Amino acid sequence: MTSPDGSATPDAQRHAIEGAMKRVADLVAAGAQVALTHGNGPQVGNLLIKNQLAAHVVPPVPLDWCGAQTQGTIGMLILNALEGAFAVRGVASPVAVVVTRTLVDGGDPAFGAPTKPVGRYFPAADARRFMAMGQSWTQAGERGWRRVVASPEPLEIIDAPAVDTLMAAGYVVVSAGGGGIPVVRDNGALRGVEAVIDKDLAAALLARHIGAAALVIATDVDHVMTEYGTPRARPIGRTTPERLRRLAAAGQFASGSMGPKVDAALRFVAGGGDRAAISSLDLIGDAAAGLAGTIVERDHSSAATRRDQPIGKPNARR
């Protein structure tokens, strides 16, 4: 179920989300109250391609619109899949999806030096055409050119109060998809900007806002590894913020993949969260309980067993 260029078809994306939501439903069936966020990288990549291939006919939409588009589609798929998984398990929790904006600072240095690659590789001629429209592109070796955008710091999940209201009424709420739609303050109003917000950092911010006990980041591997990709690779199980911070500072975690997840976990516990876990989707139940995956806790002596309000982060990537 892949497209001409190997990307996941709509059916494949739906099946992947159905699989993920079974694990989330298990967690809710076990008594956890859950807020969900999700990524959107491959989906935004597809939208950018469509923008580019249709630009001679319909006006391309900016990157914040692409993010908003994926909140709608992935949100809808999660709604259907999670409700279906709840029905099988006899779980009565309602589910809602909130379109979510994330505040960034228009003066964030990231805007002056866009470095986050988005979308696919294009020939130089296409890149030149889009650069003439104001975009930043970078030559990425033999594979061609790739668009780069700013990835500013998330400062506030603007629509988090709506998430609070729905959670207080018993909803499982899906929000901050793709890190949230980036907005800046501009003359007293908010305005979308062309940027991408790291989804893990946004999830950590949301988790702190809603007072989550645990932040669970689901990814492709069971554990964060030291010396990843070498024969000396070793999994990190239960660890301390101090040790994890030291490993991060030593450059153990790749900036485009595990780095932001470790950063998000550290920010969550530094901000007062009890426990952050990074593990594979299949293990999120045990990870939320501190029994599987890479676990970092604020205070080992209090070894939290509370399971209210963990925040799950299933990976929407295939």
Next chain:
Amino acid sequence: MTSPDGSATPDAQRHAIEGAMKRVADLVAAGAQVALTHGNGPQVGNLLIKNQLAAHVVPPVPLDWCGAQTQGTIGMLILNALEGAFAVRGVASPVAVVVTRTLVDGGDPAFGAPTKPVGRYFPAADARRFMAMGQSWTQAGERGWRRVVASPEPLEIIDAPAVDTLMAAGYVVVSAGGGGIPVVRDNGALRGVEAVIDKDLAAALLARHIGAAALVIATDVDHVMTEYGTPRARPIGRTTPERLRRLAAAGQFASGSMGPKVDAALRFVAGGGDRAAISSLDLIGDAAAGLAGTIVERDHSSAATRRDQPIGKPNARR
């Protein structure tokens, strides 16, 4: 601010929504509690074009996904614009956007005979290619071929309870965009289907669900007209359900434009709503109060002056 083919650019769409939200903010500033819905026809048209022009590279997404995409983008634009208009007026109401599905019957006869045109005109060769992928297309005279889809009856706004919860907490809620994402029940779960739901009929259904006193349908003209487009054209002001129903039965209102709006107004009052109004965006305040536009009321003797919970329907079309 139009594209190569004349469609509105993202900036033009944003400006149009900013203009519309000033009128909605006036209504809220005057004391009304408002739930908003919106159309998405031109935006879905653009997404279908992109689907088609990029189909050789990335898999086209189905029509329900296109609808979900527009709930994200238009929702985000409404959030920013309405909050901005509130700030200028000193209105403190929070605003939220809920991704919304609308239930339809998989056995609806509309699925057997798709008649609702979507997207633009294409040459026969393109139409044949998409028909081979299972789509229905129809030859639309000299302008070429056009895709047609089912427009089944909306049965239930699935995510309306989340709208209730947020409205009870004082939110202005944007939902049921584009009529809602069409879903059918399939083995106990909901599944998106390729269809479009009439946005006015969905708005009437939502308005009844939330117990709105008034349904306000904003369109391009101040009044519904009899003998529209002829020298004998005359505006309809205050009228009765009986008279409006008679005019509709006599074919006075075009099926693709004013017909569904009149139908939605009639359904709303027949279902117990106090007042439905059809008027231009500039007049929605007076229309909600029964003082402008085409007004149909359930019971003239009770001439409602309640202004709680009107449901506004700004037209997202340019």
